[in-house]
Amino acid sequence: MKRKLSFVLAMVILALCFTGCGSNNDVAENGETVIYVGGCPVKEQAPELWEQFEAQRLGFMEKYPEIKVIGDEYNYSMDTYLSKAAANQLPTIYYLPFTEVDKVMEAGYVADVTEYMEKYGYMESMRSDVLEKATRDGKVWMVPIKTYYLGMTANKEVLAQAGMLDEDGYVVWPKTFDELGQMAGEIKAKTGIPGFVMPTMKNVGGWHFMNIAWSYGATFMEKQGEQWVATFNSPECAEALQFVKDLQWKYNALSDNLFIDFAEGRKMIATNQGAFHFAVLDDNLFKPLVMQNGMDRNSIAMGKIPAGPEGQYGLLGGSMMAISSTATPAQIDACFKWLDYVGNGPKMSDEEKQVYEQSILDRLEIGMPVLPKNCFNVWKSGEKVEAQDAILAKYTDMDERNLEDYYDTEGMIIKAEEPICCQELYIILDSCIQEVISNKDADVNALLAKAANDFQVNYLDNVK
Amino acid sequence: MQKSVIRRKKLSIGSFKLTKTDVSGWLLMLPFVILLIYLYILPTIRGVLWSFFEMKGYNVGEFIGLENYRIVLQDTSFLVTLKNTILYVFWSFVIGYLPPIILAVMLNEISVGKSFFRFTVYFPKMAPAIAISMLWYYLFYPNESGLLNMVLGFFGMEPSKWLQNSSMTIALIQVSETWRGMGAMTLLYFSTLQGINRDLYEASMLDGAGLWHRFKSITLPHLFPFMLINAVRQVIEVFQIMEQPFAMTGGGPNGASMSLGLAGYRYAFQFFKVGNALALNVIQFVMLMGLTIIYFKVKSKIDDDV
Structure with a gap:
């Protein structure tokens, strides 16, 4: 009896241990193509967002009954990505x-989507510099959906405390780094706020510093024959780093x-503990500032990063949709249909206009700011951008004058990240x-000499 | 009679003999043995093997021999990181080794409110991680508004930069780590103390022994085996430190609090260089293996003595 009980207990524990093992890429159920869509809001944490997603999901499945969409709460994070990918558990x-x-491309976890980019009209409609970011060896590996450049945000309440708004109550943006240093120092002297x-x-300092260094004329690497060489041990980069040192001393x-990492930087701006900060004008700014810390959306102003001796730079950034390399052609095709349906595709039919308009209404419902217009779109200007801008203009709840400097990109050099080993460099x-x-x-x-040598020996020399 | 029954039911596989009672025990252990193999032993073996291959994510590429080891060992920060890791161990002993013992002895001596103090000692372990990180954030905040700087200010001293002072960073991280981990260790020491026969204390008190004499002659000899084992365990644990520097300083300022564990994390998760991370982990594993062998030797010596 005791032995039988032991056996049963052993088997139960084993069964429990292996319960839950499985793949997130089931191909079909009853002839349906099943896709798991990442970024699904968590019902318990954000019921309104979840309901909005659910409405989209059900609407899509009604239009395409042969496709089944399952929401997956996964959002990219460095800590979990590799494990999820290795276990075939990515959406x-x-x-x-x-x-x-x-x-991610190098690790081989994303599908080649070139054929579908052609089929669904992305190739002809998308800006070439954005498309280039998703292209390697002539193949497109991801679908860019949002893009921006790194600019500078300002907390108007802090500037008002320092008496540094113009007579209409708007930010007077510093044009050069020297002006930025002087203004920032004056703000701290008057208010005690940085x-x-x-x-x-966590890489964010390096990421922001690139913009300053480029403006001073620094370069970070170049390919000499087959070998990549670090080039930032230079007087230009030293000047840029000296500016950062001057900000403090x-x-x-x-x-x-x-x-100060990414989250802390935003928290400081949101809670009136900082005046200027490099940032992008998108939900990565609005979520921590407005949604999490309750900052007034019209206290947020957005401008360009100041110019250096060699120009005014803004780092190109954004987000893409990646499709798992284990997805079948039918699943990839279904993913593109989903992208079109939720308004991320190149077309703008009446139905897609409705979906886009609904998404803006959904934002307003949960209190997320709505911009007055697109700033920096993945699409070449045309019908889609105009249609989106018309909807945005109708519902915007932000004062456009606070964002004017950011919208005006004339004379800006919007530059993509360095070609290799960016995180290591940062x-x-x-x-x-x-x-x-x-x-x-x-x-x-001396610091730059050591840094360039470290970058060369530890990373560039090991690039094949 | 009993012996002959057992002998009759023995199952022999080579020189390995199982009795009926053994089978039952092994069967009960089977799931855990399988999980141990599946979750610990196999990944360890696989990790060692993969460290000799070019890795793309967790996909195994071509065999590249010792290339991953060359990259890791030639990294210009490797020796500094190793030195930092040893410093973590050093400071964990200077700051964190004695307090749990002292607290356990104090807990053992008090007669009123024992349960309350036991709870209080263990409390930091139960407090939410976010609350704890906020607490240390404000304690170490490097201007006049930091809690520790307020104390310094009260005594007319200049505010300190605390974690930003690279010569203090590792020691201060260990202060917070000691605070967090001390409760569990205290309870373990306390349970050892509870096992000491109270008659010994009473007899020594009748002989006129004071607190120090009782501690030296009764408490310490009983605690010593556990103290020794705990010392080895502490070395092994602190040698793998990763979360604390990651959360508190990101390895800074300028690499001053970088540990081997954090370097491995960066290779794997920030750079996706899984091969390099595995090579570094194997190097760490070999070092820890040496320490583990010492641990078992110490333990078996103590067991023999006891």
């Missing part, structure tokens, strides 16, 4: 930021807290930034 289609595109929020951690414009630059901010005697030239 069929999911969001991915531009910064992660190279790594005039500029400089991130230093000359202008006294920064926070006393050295360790981490190395994070360290340089930490050192110049925390150490008054830091030798900028």
